[in-house]
Amino acid sequence: MSKSDTQSVIGSWRQRLARSLHLSRSKAHARFVQLASLGHDGRVHNRTLVFRGFVDNTDQLIMITDTRSDKYMGLIQHPQVEICWYFEKSREQYRINGDVLVITNASSQADLRELVWHSLSLSAKEQFYWYLDKAVVAEIVEQGSIPDSFSVILLQPVSVDYLYLGDEHTRTISQLVHKKWQEKPINP
Numbered sequence: 255m256s257k258s259d260t261q262s263v264i265g266s267w268r269q270r271l272a273r274s275l276h277l278s279r280s281k282a283h284a285r286f287v288q289l290a291s292l293g294h295d296g297r298v299h300n301r302t303l304v305f306r307g308f309v310d311n312t313d314q315l316i317m318i319t320d321t322r323s324d325k326y327m328g329l330i331q332h333p334q335v336e337i338c339w340y341f342e343k344s345r346e347q348y349r350i351n352g353d354v355l356v357i358t359n360a361s362s363q364a365d366l367r368e369l370v371w372h373s374l375s376l377s378a379k380e381q382f383y384w385y386l387d388k389a390v391v392a393e394i395v396e397q398g399s400i401p402d403s404f405s406v407i408l409l410q411p412v413s414v415d416y417l418y419l420g421d422e423h424t425r426t427i428s429q430l431v432h433k434k435w436q437e438k439p440i441n442p
């Protein structure tokens with residue numbers, strides 16, 4: 255490590271990201287990320303997902319999806335992904351590379367799956383019952399049951415490429431090495 259590098263258990267990129275989210279807190283689209291992964295057809299696929307927060311006291315990002323979606327099978331076969339996230343207001347880009355774990359109704363982390371489900375808005379829950387009438391969905395949701403196809407995507411980052419497009423461009427690469435984050439400035 256060079257003199258300018260720093261080391262920490264929770265990445266400083268995470269504090270930087272918390273600040274970016276705070277600066278754009280009035281913009282719903284600031285929580286939309288682009289998730290790229292390999293599909294089960296062996297090709298790269300990219301799509302928008304909503305960032306749902308971090309698992310407490312960790313670097314793990316939470317997203318949700320439906321096990322009936324194409325990305326599900328792809329993620330099971332190829333858990334290596336990259337998120338690209340641009341904050342228009344603060345002119346910052348994060349490219350978060352890492353490995354995902356998909357928590358389904360058959361996984362052991364049922365508590366987290368339940369917690370995330372109950373944190374969702376009614377309209378987000380309704381997406382999982384698109385084939386049913388709205389009144390029926392409202393009733394089902396009210397009962398608190400979780401649809402079988404609901405799954406949580408946990409992303410454990412292994413490297414974060416941060417780019418700030420201010421007057422002076424700044425680029426910082428953070429890497430997880432032996433469970434510790436190392437950060438170094440890159441030019442350009």
Ligand SMILES: Cc1cc2nc3c(=O)[nH]c(=O)nc-3n(C[C@H](O)[C@H](O)[C@H](O)COP(=O)(O)O)c2cc1C
Nearest residue numbers: 286299301302303304317318319320323324325326
């Ligand atoms: C603004 C926005 C937010 C979205 N959020 C999610 C999400 O949180 N989870 C999800 O599975 N799909 C979400 N989607 C739909 C995905 O982008 C994608 O179209 C869908 O999941 C199917 O992707 P796949 O074929 O790669 O599985 C969102 C789409 C948009 C435009």
